[in-house]
Amino acid sequence: MEPERAWGQATAWMGTLADLDGAAAVLEWDRETIMPPGAAEARASQLATLAGLRHAHLLDPSVGEPLDALCDAEDPWRAASARIAIRERRRAARVPETLVRALTEAQSRGVAVWSAARTTGDVPAWLGALTPLMALTRDHGQALADGGDAYDALIDLYEPGTTHAMLAPVLESLAQRVRPLVDALAGAGGPPLPAGPWDDAAQMDLARYVIRDMGFDEQCGLVGRTAHPVTMGLGAGDTRLSTRVDPADPLSCIMAALHEGGHALYDQGVPVPRRRTMAGDAPSLGAHESQSRFWENHVGRSPAFWDRLHPAMARAFPGVAADLSADDYVRALNRVERRPTRVESDEVTYDLHIVLRTRLERAMVLGDLDVADLPQAFDDGMDELLGIRPSAPAEGAMQDVHWAAGIVGYFPTYTLGNLYAAMLADALEGAVGPVGAVLAEEGPAPLLGFLRERVHRHGRLMETPDLMRHATGRDLTPDPFLAHLERTYSPTASVP
Amino acid sequence: MEPERAWGQATAWMGTLADLDGAAAVLEWDRETIMPPGAAEARASQLATLAGLRHAHLLDPSVGEPLDALCDAEDPWRAASARIAIRERRRAARVPETLVRALTEAQSRGVAVWSAARTTGDVPAWLGALTPLMALTRDHGQALADGGDAYDALIDLYEPGTTHAMLAPVLESLAQRVRPLVDALAGAGGPPLPAGPWDDAAQMDLARYVIRDMGFDEQCGLVGRTAHPVTMGLGAGDTRLSTRVDPADPLSCIMAALHEGGHALYDQGVPVPRRRTMAGDAPSLGAHESQSRFWENHVGRSPAFWDRLHPAMARAFPGVAADLSADDYVRALNRVERRPTRVESDEVTYDLHIVLRTRLERAMVLGDLDVADLPQAFDDGMDELLGIRPSAPAEGAMQDVHWAAGIVGYFPTYTLGNLYAAMLADALEGAVGPVGAVLAEEGPAPLLGFLRERVHRHGRLMETPDLMRHATGRDLTPDPFLAHLERTYSPTASVP
Numbered sequence A, B: 001m002e003p004e005r006a007w008g009q010a011t012a013w014m015g016t017l018a019d020l021d022g023a024a025a026v027l028e029w030d031r032e033t034i035m036p037p038g039a040a041e042a043r044a045s046q047l048a049t050l051a052g053l054r055h056a057h058l059l060d061p062s063v064g065e066p067l068d069a070l071c072d073a074e075d076p077w078r079a080a081s082a083r084i085a086i087r088e089r090r091r092a093a094r095v096p097e098t099l100v101r102a103l104t105e106a107q108s109r110g111v112a113v114w115s116a117a118r119t120t121g122d123v124p125a126w127l128g129a130l131t132p133l134m135a136l137t138r139d140h141g142q143a144l145a146d147g148g149d150a151y152d153a154l155i156d157l158y159e160p161g162t163t164h165a166m167l168a169p170v171l172e173s174l175a176q177r178v179r180p181l182v183d184a185l186a187g188a189g190g191p192p193l194p195a196g197p198w199d200d201a202a203q204m205d206l207a208r209y210v211i212r213d214m215g216f217d218e219q220c221g222l223v224g225r226t227a228h229p230v231t232m233g234l235g236a237g238d239t240r241l242s243t244r245v246d247p248a249d250p251l252s253c254i255m256a257a258l259h260e261g262g263h264a265l266y267d268q269g270v271p272v273p274r275r276r277t278m279a280g281d282a283p284s285l286g287a288h289e290s291q292s293r294f295w296e297n298h299v300g301r302s303p304a305f306w307d308r309l310h311p312a313m314a315r316a317f318p319g320v321a322a323d324l325s326a327d328d329y330v331r332a333l334n335r336v337e338r339r340p341t342r343v344e345s346d347e348v349t350y351d352l353h354i355v356l357r358t359r360l361e362r363a364m365v366l367g368d369l370d371v372a373d374l375p376q377a378f379d380d381g382m383d384e385l386l387g388i389r390p391s392a393p394a395e396g397a398m399q400d401v402h403w404a405a406g407i408v409g410y411f412p413t414y415t416l417g418n419l420y421a422a423m424l425a426d427a428l429e430g431a432v433g434p435v436g437a438v439l440a441e442e443g444p445a446p447l448l449g450f451l452r453e454r455v456h457r458h459g460r461l462m463e464t465p466d467l468m469r470h471a472t473g474r475d476l477t478p479d480p481f482l483a484h485l486e487r488t489y490s491p492t493a494s495v496p
Helices: A003-033 A037-058 A061-070 A076-093 A097-120 A123-145 A150-158 A164-185 A200-214 A250-269 A285-299 A303-316 A326-333 A350-366 A371-386 A412-431 A435-442 A445-454 A464-472 A479-489 B003-033 B037-058 B061-070 B076-093 B097-120 B123-145 B150-158 B164-185 B200-214 B250-269 B285-299 B303-316 B326-333 B350-366 B371-386 B412-431 B435-442 B445-454 B464-472 B479-489
Strands: A221-225 A231-233 A239-243 B221-225 B231-233 B239-243
Touching (some): A003 A076, A003 A231, A003 B003, A037 A076, A123 A150, A150 A164, A164 A412, A200 A250, A200 A303, A231 A250, A239 A250, A250 A285, A250 A445, A303 A435, A350 A412, A412 A435, A412 A445, A435 A445, B003 B076, B003 B221, B003 B231, B003 B239, B037 B076, B123 B350, B164 B412, B164 B479, B200 B239, B200 B250, B200 B303, B250 B285, B250 B326, B285 B412, B285 B435, B303 B326, B350 B371, B350 B412, B412 B464, B412 B479
């Protein structure tokens, strides 16, 4: 087939996929931010219809020949797009459209039920929605696996090419090496910040200030507010991120802003002309998470960041923050503490939460754990790994939106993100300078420049291991992450 | 074909249409309220893709037989749904999908360009977007008309069964009977309200209060803010309306709230179980507008409404409104004045604006007026009908979003709405009591009850003339409207 004609057909086909994905993202953003409660059922149905149409379009047989013809294209963007498209089509062909629709509808309902039940602590309502959803997720994994491991097939949706057999040793060895650190460091860091109240609007203003300062382009996106912070790409030129506000703790809002800001900068960094192709995105969630974790942990927990921000804090919260120093923030933030809530955990304990979720979700998918037993298993697992028990369902198995949204196989990518982020910070130190020194001298622009050059601009041209090898010169290794923890959290390092 | 099987197939098919319409409405609502400017192109493409998919689904041949089988169904909802669906399919079959997509894309771009150009007064930019859009609209009208009148075919999109030949005599005779009234009444009413400033947030709060008081269900909708007020149905349980804020004039915000509130109550009044059928909506825009005009003009301009609202006004605007009486608001509102802006016009002059737009848009569609000559023709026409000339493009042909959004054939429905609203107010007087007296004694609930019973609950079971005959006992007549104007605006009536 003539290459230009093949590319013309492929781009039209990919453009429709991009439009359907963008439209679904608009519906989801609206749902997470302002949708009235009475619309839940209609919205679930709309998303199911879009998912069904996407599925049918993805499998359109007429594009098979053009895609095959493009696999050997000289232009790497064309070849990568064809390769990714063929893999997605092969995967989609394994899942019947009825299952796709049922899953999407159950996911929308799951989020709505979770959102209400988490507030009221209504565990039975939540489990009532989760049970059929998890059964559908298992069906999904089995259909995708085509005789292989259902959990591996689900991981592959988020972290292509990675299996549980590859992940498990890394996760379990991290847990082993981190647990003594937790024992040694628990209680390190300073006291928490004053309880406030920290003004609601001022927190959002400050979050917007931080995100703009990182380099976020507000002409091509916006910052909102949700219960669970999130970043969404709604199409080229429309990247949205949200943070949350806790009146007793401004750090929660700012760290979420840094985290989601990292995702958002990645989304904005993929070249716009590539956005409507299959290669115009990140190659995996682990790659994406490397960006959010870089900004959250390597930037946001550094003394240099708080040296820059603390005057703005004092202006934003004149009653509470007037007498706080940069050091007070760093010490409050870098407190190592066994906390039940993953998103509020410090960097040292964080991955223990991921180990727990990975064990549990795998067990649910493989049928080794009943959903009805999940709350108990969650609490027991936290006890074993972290030595604490959640005090309420909202701090236990119900704390995350992921399972309620049918997102299974996703949690391990957070830890991959932590490892890649540390590898990137090491590489940045070699190429530009240490994160803190760069930030102190030139602000965040050189950090973003490094990430744009080494990661963002490549879109999905390479799979994640290749991309990270290209960016850092190394294969996946936990060593820089552990070195970073030891350096940052040793008793002398935490008060620089 | 077995009736239940036919209905099953038809409802699945209609449900997908409803989902696609709802999804497009979410994308449009987002665009009108918060979308970042960089997303304009992607959003236009998303909407074009959804429109293309809708078009293809509408014409799905497999549903032809079930729909034919349902035309004689005993259940009137089934029969009406089949009748409407068959008409829509016949219409859609006349329009090639390429034209649908081009039109949708040009409409999205047109709104974006208009929105920016109106602010800066950039007439060439606006005309640059309008010229190709109007050419596509003409193609659309001609394709729909299938040899008939292209403008009639466009009117039929909004007011099924009505032609320009039916409308023109009504419009021109109204203009003839209204112009002497304008001459006699210009300057009637009281002075405008103090210039303020009227607090921005307080205006929105008050608009929300008014809309809730009318009976709007906030569990199934929300109130936003846009440059051009709008109401959208985003699916069952999701009715959204917006108002606008002018810091110098709180009446603009409140009247828009009443107007859009009327549309929104109609949307919420269609029985939810019918929403996913073709009959689960209003039969025409004229019918819809009868509701908005009822609340805006028969309720909002009445002394009884302001007797209820003026204490809240005094609380909301303590600096400006403390000494204003109900009568001050009524007199300021019911000032008869030749104003260039349609949406700010009083009830007496309003229909002259519609006559102007109807003449101009018909001429553009039939090729008798070049888009390039529109600004001049608009100003000349306003001079002839109203005796004034716009002072700036934003007050002239550029003032409305309609043409920039490719909405042509729509304007006449505003006047139909005025006539039907007056007919309904007359019928309400016979059945329940005069609007003002009911409002003073029992508040708005009996008014809404009457409209729900006579209009809303019937959805699209009848065409508009039949629905209005059923609701009022009369055929379309301008007499109640003219009597209402004479009664309300006679020098003695305006100060009750």
